[in-house]
Amino acid sequence: MSLELIPLVIRKGEKITLANEEGVTIQVGNSKGIIYQVDDSPANHEIKTxxxxxxxxxxxxxxxxxxxxxQELTVLPVFAKQSKKEYxxxxxxxxxxxxxxxxxxxEAALSQMTVKGNTFAYESLGVLQQLKTDYERQLSKLIQAERRKQGISPIKNIKLRLTR
Known part of the structure; x- marks a missing residue:
């Protein structure tokens, strides 16, 4: 049984800590070939990128x-400017x-996770869901503003009353 993990997006040079068992083989590559491989790796292996x-x-x-x-991995350049939408x-x-x-x-993976420098290891699911909803609202407003600039506005109902 294999597990499909959530994609990672990192900057070049950041370290990746994998939540793996001891003795596994780890390979990083793409269609062009394997660029990193470790046989018989220790638990929670760290990859330098x-x-x-x-x-x-x-x-x-x-x-x-x-x-x-x-797990998918996207490596971004170090000095690339990140847009608000990407952030x-x-x-x-x-x-x-x-x-x-x-x-x-x-718990092992949870203790290692940080979101923009903050650890949320002890926050309730309600707080995390609310935080996610707030960021989704900000993203939605940003996308709507971009569409308005391009002249693409949401369809609005126009009510018309004809009288004699």
């Missing part, structure tokens, strides 16, 4: 020739990761 090129990769974890998990989407994805870790009872 300083030598990774920008792009999309897949982290594949196997144990005794059996697929354990797969909000990334923050929402991070909050969802914390919620899923809380629901699955994965």
């Amino acid at each position: 300083l030598d990774f090129a920008e792009g999309k990769y897949t982290i594949v974890t196997t144990l005794e020739d059996e697929l354990v998990s797969m 909000l989407r990334e923050t929402i994805a991070l909050i969802e990761q914390v919620i899923f870790a809380r629901l699955s009872g994965d």
Whole structure:
């Protein structure tokens, strides 16, 4: 049974700490080839991404020739400017990761997760859901404002009363 994990978006040079068992094989690569591989890795293996090129990769974890998990990885350049919309989407994805870790009872992964420098290890699910909803509202307002600038506005009902 393999597990499809939530995609990661990191900047080049950030460390990735995987929540893996001891003795697994970890491979990072894409269609062009494998760029990182560790056989018989320790538990909670840490990957340094300083030598990774920008792009999309897949982290594949196997144990005794059996697929354990797969996770998408996007490596961004260090000095790329991040738009407000990208920032909000990334923050929402991070909050969802914390919620899923809380629901699955994965305390090890939960203690390592931070959302924009804040740890939410002891926050209730209600607080996390409210935080996610607030960020989604901000993102929705931003997208609506961008569409209005482009001349794409939501369809509104026009009521017309004809009298004689």
